[in-house]
Amino acid sequence: AETESLNVGLSNGNLIASQGVTNFSNTLQYLTIPLKAGYVILDRKLNLTVNSGMATNILIGSSLNNTDGGLQNYGGSTSGNDSFSKTYFDLLTSIELGYRLLDKYHLSLEPNYRRAINNFTSEGNALTGKPTNFGVSVGIKYEF
Numbered sequence: 001a002e003t004e005s006l007n008v009g010l011s012n013g014n015l016i017a018s019q020g021v022t023n024f025s026n027t028l029q030y031l032t033i034p035l036k037a038g039y040v041i042l043d044r045k046l047n048l049t050v051n052s053g054m055a056t057n058i059l060i061g062s063s064l065n066n067t068d069g070g071l072q073n074y075g076g077s078t079s080g081n082d083s084f085s086k087t088y089f090d091l092l093t094s095i096e097l098g099y100r101l102l103d104k105y106h107l108s109l110e111p112n113y114r115r116a117i118n119n120f121t122s123e124g125n126a127l128t129g130k131p132t133n134f135g136v137s138v139g140i141k142y143e144f
Contacts, residue, residue, distance in 0.1 A: 022066060028084065028120075029061035036092060047098040047106065055090040055114065083125050090114040090131075098141065110137040 036053025062084055094112035101107055116130035 025063075025065045025067045027061075027063045027065070028059065030057045031060050032057050032090075034092060036094075038096065045100050047096075047100065049096040049098070051092075051094045051096055051110075051112075053092050054117075055092050057088050057090060057120070059084055059086050083122060085118070085120055085122050088120045089117045090133075091117060094137075101140070104143045106141045106143065108137070108139055108141050111135075112137060 032055050034053060034055040036051045038049040038051040040047065040049050042048040092112060092114045094110050096108055096110040098106040098108045112133075112135050114131075114133040114135070116132070119128045119130055121128055
């Protein structure tokens, strides 16, 4: 499968054959729009909320660069690269721990888990992937 992917890359003119080892950096940039709902378990000075929902991830930029000699771009951009889907979706869940600072302001700590519903690679791509992410959000929240 790796040889087939390399041959496809060479035939498309995206890669240049050379001898030796070459290192690449593949960078993707997404705009993520989450939509989630929560159930408040504890609502006092210290609060606890369980959240669940979905996020839309929109590809806003991608690049494939040679990191060995001065970051040469190999044509990987959203306008010229069809390797990645323009949009993919995540299911998300989190537990939000909050501390009430003032009447409507909360300091929050939110460990979260996200799992892709569909592949972030396009149908024509030999590689497939459904990203899974663990993360932590920290911030100040205002309740309306």
